[in-house]
Amino acid sequence: MAVEAFMDRARELAERGRYTAAPNPLVGVVIARDGKVISEGWHARAGQEHAEAAALSSNGTDARGASMYVTLEPCNHHGRTPPCTDTIVRSGISHVVVGHLDPDPRMRGRSVKILRDAGVEVTVLDDPAFERQNEQFFHYMNTGLPFVHLKLAATLDGRIAASGGDSKWITGEAARRRAHALRAEAGAVLVGAGTTRADDPSLTARDVPDQPPPVTRIVLDPSLTLDPEGQLARNAGEAQVLVFADKTALDGRQKRLEALGVEVIATPHGANGLDLRYVLKDIGSRGVRGLLVEGGGDTVGRFLRDGLVDKMTIFYAPTVLGADGVPMIGALGLSSVQDAPRFSMSGVEQLGDDLAVTFYPREEASDVYGSG
Numbered sequence: 001m002a003v004e005a006f007m008d009r010a011r012e013l014a015e016r017g018r019y020t021a022a023p024n025p026l027v028g029v030v031i032a033r034d035g036k037v038i039s040e041g042w043h044a045r046a047g048q049e050h051a052e053a054a055a056l057s058s059n060g061t062d063a064r065g066a067s068m069y070v071t072l073e074p075c076n077h078h079g080r081t082p083p084c085t086d087t088i089v090r091s092g093i094s095h096v097v098v099g100h101l102d103p104d105p106r107m108r109g110r111s112v113k114i115l116r117d118a119g120v121e122v123t124v125l126d127d128p129a130f131e132r133q134n135e136q137f138f139h140y141m142n143t144g145l146p147f148v149h150l151k152l153a154a155t156l157d158g159r160i161a162a163s164g165g166d167s168k169w170i171t172g173e174a175a176r177r178r179a180h181a182l183r184a185e186a187g188a189v190l191v192g193a194g195t196t197r198a199d200d201p202s203l204t205a206r207d208v209p210d211q212p213p214p215v216t217r218i219v220l221d222p223s224l225t226l227d228p229e230g231q232l233a234r235n236a237g238e239a240q241v242l243v244f245a246d247k248t249a250l251d252g253r254q255k256r257l258e259a260l261g262v263e264v265i266a267t268p269h270g271a272n273g274l275d276l277r278y279v280l281k282d283i284g285s286r287g288v289r290g291l292l293v294e295g296g297g298d299t300v301g302r303f304l305r306d307g308l309v310d311k312m313t314i315f316y317a318p319t320v321l322g323a324d325g326v327p328m329i330g331a332l333g334l335s336s337v338q339d340a341p342r343f344s345m346s347g348v349e350q351l352g353d354d355l356a357v358t359f360y361p362r363e364e365a366s367d368v369y370g371s372g
């Protein structure tokens with residue numbers, strides 16, 4: 001087998017942690033000798049064995065003189081598990097092929113040096129495919145802000161709810177199941193207060209394989225209208241609920257929510273309502289690396305207006321709700337098509353009768369549409 005084939009397999013193994021590894025990155029490992037795979041591993045969950053250790057401990061692998069193919073640079077520090085660089089050196093592995101350097105400031109090539117200094121041959125591919133696999137982790141490590149992924153379920157005419165606010169359900173079961181998986185992958189979900197008032201959502205990740213850790217639920221609620229009897233407040237003990245409200249709304253009403261375990265955060269104003277950069281910085285400072293912004297249209301519009309969107313997935317259902325339905329994107333204040341944010345489509349997938357279309361902001365439009 002060639003290097004590419006081992007690396008493809010390692011990337012495939014890394015995917016097994018897609019819904020459970022956060023806040024850690026996805027990592028997959030193949031160990032091979034004489035062109036044959038002798039062991040495999042992946043990182044399943046924060047606090048559990050790293051992929052390198054998992055592959056080396058599998059069935060008492062004798063890795064002396066073998067090659068290790070790993071998607072991301074191994075770690076070199078003590079966390080909840082020992083440094084992978086030590087484990088690799090002790091194992092007698094003679095050659096390590098690294099898909100991409102780790103953007104964590106503690107790594108960034110340092111582990112490669114440690115391995116080389118210990119006599120291990122290291123090849124670094126720096127292949128963007130491995131960065132894309134961990135786009136959320138790379139974005140967070142490079143900016144300190146969560147990776148913002150917009151997700152909406154829309155009709156063919158771009159509506160996300162009927163005129164009275166009913167949105168259950170626009171898409172079918174397969175698309176809704178995927179949406180829950182996207183929540184788990186991000187680790188945090190955000191909606192506007194219009195959605196909590198209309199839907200009383202619980203915003204949990206349900207029916208996702210491998211029991212992912214609970215997601216953080218976040219509401220942008222300037223006037224602090226969140227119902228203490230609603231699902232989010234009542235279940236705040238089960239998974240974190242953060243509510244960003246205008247300072248002036250914190251007139252004592254927050255106490256009832258706080259008693260239920262909701263954290264209410266006094267938030268300054270920007271040009272476009274609550275300061276979304278402040279919100280992202282606050283969320284990032286809590287170690288939240290991914291954020292699924294689920295709407296509604298008004299909230300999505302604000303994120304787009306501020307150039308804070310890193311990825312967008314729209315689930316299109318083969319139906320229409322007409323001009324009196326709720327629009328999928330709120331006002332953007334654009335007077336010319338030239339100023340419209342542009343996206344590149346990266347994938348289209350049919351899920352039952354629905355289409356999931358994924359987009360990334362186009363680089364060349366970054367003067368209008370910043371990278372966040």
Ligand SMILES: NC(=O)c1ccc[n+]([C@@H]2O[C@H](COP(=O)([O-])OP(=O)(O)OC[C@H]3O[C@@H](n4cnc5c(N)ncnc54)[C@H](OP(=O)(O)O)[C@@H]3O)[C@@H](O)[C@H]2O)c1
Nearest residue numbers: 153160161165167192193194195273274295296297298299
């Ligand atoms: N199909 C889907 O994918 C989907 C997803 C979500 C929601 N929905 C539907 O969409 C509808 C709600 O959408 P919507 O557009 O009306 O409302 P929304 O986006 O859920 O909420 C808008 C409200 O959130 C608050 N808000 C959000 N960002 C803010 C900021 N930066 N600064 C200040 N306030 C901010 C404001 O609250 P105040 O009003 O208190 O000022 C604003 O009016 C519901 O019917 C829901 O069922 C559909």
